[in-house]
Amino acid sequence: MQLGDKIKQLRLKMNLTQEELAVRCDLSKGFISQLERDKVSPSITTLVDILECLGSNLKDFFNRSENEKIVFGKDDIFEREDNSHGHIIEWLIPNAQKNEMEPILLKLAPGGRSEIYPPSVGEVFGYVLQGTVMLYLGKKPYKVKRGESFYYKPGEAHFVENTAKVWASILWVSSPPCF
Numbered sequence: 179m180q181l182g183d184k185i186k187q188l189r190l191k192m193n194l195t196q197e198e199l200a201v202r203c204d205l206s207k208g209f210i211s212q213l214e215r216d217k218v219s220p221s222i223t224t225l226v227d228i229l230e231c232l233g234s235n236l237k238d239f240f241n242r243s244e245n246e247k248i249v250f251g252k253d254d255i256f257e258r259e260d261n262s263h264g265h266i267i268e269w270l271i272p273n274a275q276k277n278e279m280e281p282i283l284l285k286l287a288p289g290g291r292s293e294i295y296p297p298s299v300g301e302v303f304g305y306v307l308q309g310t311v312m313l314y315l316g317k318k319p320y321k322v323k324r325g326e327s328f329y330y331k332p333g334e335a336h337f338v339e340n341t342a343k344v345w346a347s348i349l350w351v352s353s354p355p356c357f
Contacts (some may be wrong), residue, residue, distance in 0.1 A: 182216040184239065188232040189214075202231040264290025264340075267357060280355030284348045286311065286340035294337045301353050302336070304328045309346025311338045 189199050189210075196210040203210075205224070212218040213228075220228065222236075229239050247254075256269045264287040274280040284292060286309070304313070305327040313320040316334035330336070340346040 180216045181219070182214040185228060185232070186214040188229075188234060188239075192232055194232075199228070199231060203227050260293075263293060264288075265292060269357070275355045275357075277355065279351055279353035280357055281349065281351045282357055283307075284338070284350045286338065286346045286348070288340060288343045288345065291339035292337045294335055295332065295356060297334050298332050298356065299354075300356070301331055302329070303351045304338070305349045307347045307349055309340060309344055310342050311340050311346050311348065313338050 189196070194202075196214070197207045199205075200207045200210045203224075205228075209218065213220060226236060229235055250271055254270075254272050256272065257266060259266045266285040268283040268285070270281045270283060271277070274282075284304075286292070304322070306322050306324050308324055310321065310323045313322050313328055313336070315330060315332075315336050320328065322328050322338075338348065
């Protein structure tokens with residue numbers, strides 16, 4: 179994707195006409211038109227001004243990958259088994275630590291538990307796919323069964339434990355990433 183096309187896509191996403199963008203940036207509509215058709219190149223200062231008017235910046239504008247992967251499959255999953263705690267973590271999205279949220283699949287053996295996570299800023303969501311688990315927020319336990327979900331802001335130490343005799347699995351999403 180060319181520079182002009184990327185600017186045009188941002189402009190359209192913001193529901194702006196070429197004229198509206200030109201007015202906001204103190205440029206001519208003709209310049210915006212030529213820029214979007216890659217007939218002219220802006221100076222860095224002008225590009226920064228345009229991107230600011232479009233709610234972006236140089237870093238985000240140039241870091242966006244036009245080939246960004248959207249759908250992930252079994253080959254993308256990274257798995258780590260922790261025998262000392264009796265759990266398996268499957269990272270469902272490669273390099274999710276760089277994103278704002280991190281989805282994992284947490285599988286707990288009978289008697290297994292997650293690590294104990296310290297209080298932190300952010301949010302945690304979980305959906306029990308299989309089995310029943312005990313969620314501990316501080317010292318307060320919550321029983322969460324298959325088909326139920328939980329959501330909390332981790333202001334206290336927290337972990338999950340499988341007290342049943344069968345495996346449990348949880349779709350777990352944390353923001354920011356913590357695994």
